[in-house]
Amino acid sequence: xxxxxxxxxxDYDDLRKNxxxxxxxxxxxxxxxxxxxxxxxxxxxxxxxxxxxQSEWLFPSMERPDRHVSxxxxxxIMAKTGDLLNINYLGTHTMxxxxxxxxxxxxxxxxxxxxxxxNHSSQQMTLAYLGLDQESREQMLDQVDxx
Numbered sequence: 001x002x003x004x005x006x007x008x009x010x011d012y013d014d015l016r017k018n019x020x021x022x023x024x025x026x027x028x029x030x031x032x033x034x035x036x037x038x039x040x041x042x043x044x045x046x047x048x049x050x051x052x053x054q055s056e057w058l059f060p061s062m063e064r065p066d067r068h069v070s071x072x073x074x075x076x077i078m079a080k081t082g083d084l085l086n087i088n089y090l091g092t093h094t095m096x097x098x099x100x101x102x103x104x105x106x107x108x109x110x111x112x113x114x115x116x117x118x119n120h121s122s123q124q125m126t127l128a129y130l131g132l133d134q135e136s137r138e139q140m141l142d143q144v145d146x147x
Contacts, residue, residue, distance in 0.1 A: 001059055001068050001069050001070075001071065001074055002024075002057070002068050003019060003021065003057070003058040003059070003068075004056050004057055004058060005055070005056060005057065005058050006056070007019045007020070007021075007058065008034065008041060008058055009045065013045070015034060015038055015041055015042065015045075016034060017033070017034060017035065018031050018032060018033055018034060019031075019032040019034060020032070023119050026119065028119050030119045053065070057069075059074075061073065071092065074092055075091065075092050078090050078091055078092055078094065079091070096118075097129065097130070100114050100117060100118055100126075100129070100130060101130050103117060104130060109140070111123050111126055111127065114126055114130070
């Protein structure tokens with residue numbers, strides 16, 4: 001939420017390849033690869049232009065454009081979106097967790113990749129974060145053909 005517009009778009013308003021952040025919780029640096037969400041970011045950039053959004057923040061507060069949207073406001077936006085979609089579990093971490101799980105499945109269970117994306121320090125932490133307990137691991141292994 002505290003990304004600045006220039007963290008994502010260069011001086012010519014072209015999308016950067018990566019954005020660099022420091023994890024708020026751990027303080028560890030992290031690199032965000034932007035190409036997978038290029039289309040969404042370009043649509044958002046177009047919306048900002050059409051609506052004359054002038055702020056250094058990528059996601060400015062609509063009430064105070066000199067500040068970025070707060071965690072509390074983001075939670076309210078996600079909860080309202082969940083209500084509109086009849087989803088009662090949509091929260092601030094839902095997209096991060098869902099995205100990580102999708103990468104895990106679509107990368108053929110590459111836990112090391114997901115661990116690095118989430119900036120976790122251990123595979124066990126990542127497996128716990130994804131909710132992959134022994135039973136779900138066994139269900140996945142039941143689908144593997146060991147020849």
